[in-house]
Structure formats: C-alpha cells, structure tokens
Amino acid sequence: MSVDDIFRRIAERSLSSNIFNDREVLRPDYIPNELPHRDEQISKVSSILAPIFRGERPSNVFIYGLTGTGKTAVVKYVLIKFEEYTSRFGKSSKYSYINCRYDDTTYRVLARLADSVGVRIPFTGLSTSEVFRRIISALDSLGVPLVVILDEVDSLVKKCGDELLYRLTRVNEELRKGKVTIVGITNDVNFIEGLDPRVKSSLGEEEVVFPPYDAVQLEDILSRRAIRAFKPGVLDDGVISLCASIAAKEHGDARRALDMLRVAGEIAEREGVCKVTKEHVLSARMEIEKDRVAEVIKTLPLHSKLVLLSLTIGGESRTTGDVYNVYRELCRYLNVDPVTQRRISDIVSELDMVGIINAKVVSRGRYGKTRLIKLNTDLDTLIRVLKEEERFEGIIKNFRSR
Ligand SMILES: Nc1ncnc2c1ncn2[C@@H]1O[C@H](COP(=O)(O)OP(=O)(O)O)[C@@H](O)[C@H]1O
Ligand SMILES: [Mg+2]
Structure with missing residues (x-):
C-alpha cells in the first residue's frame, strides 16, 4: 500500500462521512454474515466437509467459477x-487457508502448511522433500484431520507446475494417523484440463461450480450490503440497479458491482454532496476502468512499454513500420537492444488483444496490407503510469515535446 493510500484511508475514516455509515462493508475482503443466492454452494461445501465431525477424511473438492x-x-x-x-463439539481438526496468488511458490505454500501444523521452517534453505517430511511427521503426531484450502491454485500451477498438487493428493498414503483433504479453488475454468490426469481425478473427487450472478441477484446482494454501508437515504433511485446491470453485463462479477458502488460513494463524498447519483456510478465505472488499465500497463514487459511509448509520440495512427522506427529510436536513447520488427508486430497483436491499442488491418492497394495502430486508452493515464518508471522520464520529456 502506498503512503497516499495509508494516509487517505485513515484521514477519511476520521472525518465523519455524509455518505458512509461503514465503508468497510463494501471492501472485497469483508465477509458478510449472509451470502444470498449461494445456499446451494454453501450446503454442498459444508456437506463435503462434514465427515470431519465423525473423524473421517472429507473428499477433496475442486471449486470453480469466474471471478467475483x-x-x-x-x-x-x-x-x-x-x-x-x-x-463447540470438542472435535479437533485443523485447516489451512492459502491464497496461491500471494504465496505463489512451492516453498511458500509448504511453509504456510507447516506453520498451520505448528512446524516452524526457515524462509529458505530446506529442500521441499525435507519440509514435506516434517509436515508429515507433525500430522502423524497430531493425528487430526487437516483441510488445506488452495485458493487461486492456478497461479501456483502456472508458475511452478502441478508437482506439489500431485504430492499433496498422495500424502494420505504416507500418513499413519493424520488425514488430509484438499480444497482447490480457481477462477480459470480451463485450468483443470491442463492438469496431470491423476491430479485431476484426485482433486476432482467432488466439484462445486459457481455460476455468474444475473442482474437481479446482484441487485439483491448489493442492496443488503448497502443497508449497512451507507447512511439511510443517500442512494438515489436506480443507483444499485445500475451497478448491478453494468456488472451483470461483464460476466456477473459481484466484486465489480461492489467496487462500483463503493467508488460512486467515494466520488459523491469528495464532491461534498450528500446523495449518490447514477452519474456518480458512471464516473466510478470510468475510474475503475482507468485503474484496471494502469495495472495492466504496469506489469507489461519493457519492449511492450516501449511500443506504447512510441505510440504517444507523433501522429494519431500509424503503421507497424512507423511504430518500429520510433521504437528503435527509443531503444537507442535507452541503450537497449531492439527486438525484431516481427516481434514488435506480435507485441502489437498482444496489446490489441488486451484492448490497450487498436490495430486495424487496411489494404494499401498494390503494396499489400498493413495495420493502422492507434492508442485505445486514456493518454493521461498511460503517461502517468509510464512516468513512474525513472528511465522513461527522459523520453517523455524530450521526445513527446517534439
Ligand atoms: N452471494 C453474495 N452475497 C454477498 N456478497 C457476495 C456474494 N458473492 C460475492 N460477494 C462479494 O463479492 C466479492 C467477490 O467475491 P469473492 O468471493 O471474492 O469472489 P471469487 O472468490 O469468486 O472471485 C466479495 O466482496 C464478496 O463478499
Ligand atoms: Mg477468490
């Protein structure tokens, strides 16, 4: 979290708000005490885990559905x-919740697991099989069932392969007394197809699917959270249904819907008014979109950033050849080796696919076909993000003013 975020949060909380009663209720990591439209999934997950109360090992579960x-x-x-x-019933069991997007290496996941069974291991230095051995002996001496939840497990597999999953699904064969259940969660519906078939069948002993919410369900979810989050009467008519219908069009993501409602409230608060209107929702949507784009740009590799920079210099739309010429100039300026025009052409396609630029194929008569490339993103946001990187400062100052 940046210093701005920290100060802003605290300062905002100490101001008495015209808008919010408790804005934390709208944050993505808040767990509400009711989850409407998820009864089926809640009862399915609980019945899968219930055998623990009889001292039996619950089946492994694979949970999937889109984000939010x-x-x-x-x-x-x-x-x-x-x-x-x-x-309450004096049963001993343990669980370990691990978000693999944050703990995204085999060692870190194992360190977490070890921690949850009371084994401290150093940050580095031990081999994974040694850590495994220690976890197994701790589980045997505890003799209690362990439920391991691997949230966003696709991040781990993409980075480190499915070796760890394989070992975890086999760990019960090595245990004398303990029992381990794996709950794997993923947003990436295609992910399971790429797994080792043995891991796939073992992880998928049970499956729970989370379908997207429709607009009516999202409206219901938002209304119930809004009651606690906002002061009475501050939401204009139609605010909640607008958030719900926008989010429903974008694959039924409750996180997007809640974010939009929260940011709309924050914009109203900044303006010092005491009503949240539909216009605030529309501004919120744009603000969130800018943040999303900024996030994507930030994580791009160097040469993709240089292509974007090339597009901020000179005319409105240009061919791959034009872009390549500017790109080479920038490389010379930064003293980095340029990649081939062919590779730049691929980068252009990738940026087109994520929607940051627009590349349109046009015919040039007897010269064949070419692509006309245009930025398809807010220029100020793009410059602001790229400026954060020190080595680009000179380019932005010297080249853009020509
Ligand atoms: N049925 C629901 N009722 C209330 N809030 C919900 C419901 N479903 C999702 N949310 C909220 O939406 C946000 C995203 O949900 P989350 O569980 O993180 O999605 P996922 O893990 O599927 O990406 C969270 O803030 C969560 O509290
Ligand atoms: Mg999640």
Whole structure:
C-alpha cells in the first residue's frame, strides 16, 4: 500500500462521512454474515466437509467459477462455521487457508502448511522433500484431520507446475494417523484440463461450480450490503440497479458491482454532496476502468512499454513500420537492444488483444496490407503510469515535446 493510500484511508475514516455509515462493508475482503443466492454452494461445501465431525477424511473438492462469483467468500464463510462447530463439539481438526496468488511458490505454500501444523521452517534453505517430511511427521503426531484450502491454485500451477498438487493428493498414503483433504479453488475454468490426469481425478473427487450472478441477484446482494454501508437515504433511485446491470453485463462479477458502488460513494463524498447519483456510478465505472488499465500497463514487459511509448509520440495512427522506427529510436536513447520488427508486430497483436491499442488491418492497394495502430486508452493515464518508471522520464520529456 502506498503512503497516499495509508494516509487517505485513515484521514477519511476520521472525518465523519455524509455518505458512509461503514465503508468497510463494501471492501472485497469483508465477509458478510449472509451470502444470498449461494445456499446451494454453501450446503454442498459444508456437506463435503462434514465427515470431519465423525473423524473421517472429507473428499477433496475442486471449486470453480469466474471471478467475483463468491467462491472465496463462501469458503471462508463455511470455515468460520466449521471452526465454531469443531470447538463447540470438542472435535479437533485443523485447516489451512492459502491464497496461491500471494504465496505463489512451492516453498511458500509448504511453509504456510507447516506453520498451520505448528512446524516452524526457515524462509529458505530446506529442500521441499525435507519440509514435506516434517509436515508429515507433525500430522502423524497430531493425528487430526487437516483441510488445506488452495485458493487461486492456478497461479501456483502456472508458475511452478502441478508437482506439489500431485504430492499433496498422495500424502494420505504416507500418513499413519493424520488425514488430509484438499480444497482447490480457481477462477480459470480451463485450468483443470491442463492438469496431470491423476491430479485431476484426485482433486476432482467432488466439484462445486459457481455460476455468474444475473442482474437481479446482484441487485439483491448489493442492496443488503448497502443497508449497512451507507447512511439511510443517500442512494438515489436506480443507483444499485445500475451497478448491478453494468456488472451483470461483464460476466456477473459481484466484486465489480461492489467496487462500483463503493467508488460512486467515494466520488459523491469528495464532491461534498450528500446523495449518490447514477452519474456518480458512471464516473466510478470510468475510474475503475482507468485503474484496471494502469495495472495492466504496469506489469507489461519493457519492449511492450516501449511500443506504447512510441505510440504517444507523433501522429494519431500509424503503421507497424512507423511504430518500429520510433521504437528503435527509443531503444537507442535507452541503450537497449531492439527486438525484431516481427516481434514488435506480435507485441502489437498482444496489446490489441488486451484492448490497450487498436490495430486495424487496411489494404494499401498494390503494396499489400498493413495495420493502422492507434492508442485505445486514456493518454493521461498511460503517461502517468509510464512516468513512474525513472528511465522513461527522459523520453517523455524530450521526445513527446517534439
Ligand atoms: N452471494 C453474495 N452475497 C454477498 N456478497 C457476495 C456474494 N458473492 C460475492 N460477494 C462479494 O463479492 C466479492 C467477490 O467475491 P469473492 O468471493 O471474492 O469472489 P471469487 O472468490 O469468486 O472471485 C466479495 O466482496 C464478496 O463478499
Ligand atoms: Mg477468490
């Protein structure tokens, strides 16, 4: 979190707001105490885990659905209940929730697992099989069932392969007393197809699917959270249904819908008014889109950034050849080796695919075909993001003013 974020959050919280009653209720990591339209998934996940109360090993589960369909919220909600009941009925069991987007290496996942069974391991230095051995002996001496939740497990597999998953699904064969259940969660519906068939069948002992929400469901979800989040009467008519219908068009993502509602409230607050209107929602949508684009640009590799920079210099639209000439000039300026025009042409296609630029094939008569390339993103946002990188400052100052 940046210093701005930290100060802004605290400062905002200390101001008494005209708009918000409790804005935390709209944050993505808040777990509400009700999850409407997810009864089926909640009861399915709980019945899969329930055998723990008889001391049996629950089946492994594979949970999938697009982002913002409530997978993380449902699983965490069930885990809270699970803990409540295990302690109420004096059952001992453990669980370990790991988000593989943050802990995205085999070693870090294992370190987390070790931690949850009370084994401290150093940050680095041990081999994975040694860490495994220690986890297994801890599980055997604890003798309790362990549920391992691997959220966004595709991040781990994309980075490190499915070796760890394979070992985890086989770990029960090595245990004398403990029992391990794996709950794998993913936003990437195609991911499971690429897995080792043995991992696939073992992880998929049970499956729970999270379909996207429709506009009516999103409206219901938002309304219930809004009651706690906003002061009474601040939301204009149609604000919630507008957030819901925009998010429903973009694959039914509840996170997007909640973000839009929260940002709309923040914009109204900044303006010092005491009503959130549909115009605020539309501005919120644009603000969020800019953030998304900024995030994408930030993580691009160097040569893709240089292509974008080339497009900020000179005329409105140009051919791959034009872009390549400017690009080479920038490379010379930065003292980096340029890649081939062929590769630049691929980069142009990639940027076109994520929607940051627009590349249109046009015919040039007997000269054949070429692509006309245009920026398809807010220029100020693009410059602001690229400026954050020190080595681009000179380019932005010297080349753009020509
Ligand atoms: N049925 C629901 N009721 C209330 N809030 C929900 C519901 N489904 C999702 N949310 C909220 O939407 C956001 C995204 O949900 P999340 O569980 O993180 O999605 P996923 O893990 O599928 O990407 C979270 O803030 C979550 O609390
Ligand atoms: Mg999630």
